[in-house]
Amino acid sequence: MASVPVPRLTPPARTMLRDTVYESIRQMLMDHVLEPGARLSIDGLARELRVSPTPVREAMTKLESDGLVAKRPHAGYVVAPLMDQVSLDNLVEIRLLLEPAAARRAAGNATEAQITEMRALVETMTAYPAGENYEHYRDFAVQDARLHRLIAEASGNPLIADALTRLHAHTHSYRRYFTVGIAAETTREHDQIVSSIAAHNADAAEAAMIRHITASRDRQREAY
CATH class of the missing domain: 1.20.120.530 (GntR ligand-binding domain-like)
Known part of the structure; x- marks a missing residue:
């Protein structure tokens, strides 16, 4: 029986969406569209970017590891301050x-x-x-x-x-x-x-x- 060729794998749509959302928010942070110290609403960003909250939440985790946002107790995420x-x-x-x-x-x-x-x-x-x-x-x-x-x-x-x-x-x-x-x-x-x-x-x-x-x-x- 002839073997069936295995199709080349491509990144799942969810991964591509998460990366796109991450880059969009990162650009807003780097260009100060989102001001230092501002509280970040996951639902608000999701509405603005026209996506579900899930990829925004995943992007926030990555942005926190980049040092661009910080998680505050009882306040969610805020934009990290600029270096003085x-x-x-x-x-x-x-x-x-x-x-x-x-x-x-x-x-x-x-x-x-x-x-x-x-x-x-x-x-x-x-x-x-x-x-x-x-x-x-x-x-x-x-x-x-x-x-x-x-x-x-x-x-x-x-x-x-x-x-x-x-x-x-x-x-x-x-x-x-x-x-x-x-x-x-x-x-x-x-x-x-x-x-x-x-x-x-x-x-x-x-x-x-x-x-x-x-x-x-x-x-x-x-x-x-």
Whole structure:
């Protein structure tokens, strides 16, 4: 008896809907359509997005793990506050402790596959135009975070990558600050970091990461 070909599986409609709802709410949070501190009504968002409450509730769980919303006792979800100047400086301080060390270690430990992926990410990011809202910057922000995580993973110390993920550094940064031209500046800095890692120059990789994080901090301070 001839075998019956197995059809290729596609994501269930519910999964696709949940992801669409998540991105819609995330964009509203990043662009401050939903203001920091505002109470979030799952039923209200469901009506606005014309979906049932279930995918909104699932999206909220994911957004909470992103640090974009917070669950309050007896109040449901609220929009997480923006980082203030002190919080930004604290975040940068932690990044300066972790990421230059990760870049230094990556210069000695990164595999050729990891270096190839880093270069591909930098090349991809040069194609993104400047923009003034999260919709314009969304793909750039995702690639930015991926590159930093890949460098941390290439360090050979998984705890560094895990720590950076928990910081949600890029999410907080992009939520606070958008400006025309940031993409080009950031990409040039990324290229210097990756080129140093590819050359196995630990000192240069560490220094390039310090310059990048410091420059990023200075750009973000303009938002305050």
